[in-house]
Amino acid sequence: MMFKWLKNLFNRCSANQTQIDIVVAHIKYHGSISTTEAKEVGIKHLRSVICKMKDRGYKVKNVGKQGKVGVYKF
Numbered sequence: 277m278m279f280k281w282l283k284n285l286f287n288r289c290s291a292n293q294t295q296i297d298i299v300v301a302h303i304k305y306h307g308s309i310s311t312t313e314a315k316e317v318g319i320k321h322l323r324s325v326i327c328k329m330k331d332r333g334y335k336v337k338n339v340g341k342q343g344k345v346g347v348y349k350f
Contacts, residue, residue: 295325296332299348308339308349322346 298317302309314322326348329336340347 295319296329296334299325299329300334303336303348303350308347310340310347311345322348 298319299309299314299322302313302317306313309322311322314320314325319325323346326336326338326346335350336348337350338346339349
């Protein structure tokens with residue numbers, strides 16, 4: 277699987293890693309995350325996670341084309 281490195285990363289960390297942590301790690305490693313990539317790492321509703329991140333002060337923007345797959349980055 278393409279994102280095996282991410283699952284291995286969080287298997288070594290504490291058991292209480294959140295979806296926000298997964299998204300932040302993915303964006304830092306790859307530069308962005310799409311809804312398709314999010315589903316591959318177990319996040320069904322990426323937009324919901326992005327909204328929570330914005331509420332916590334993260335500066336995240338959608339760089340995907342309108343009406344297409346969401347692509348987010350810092």
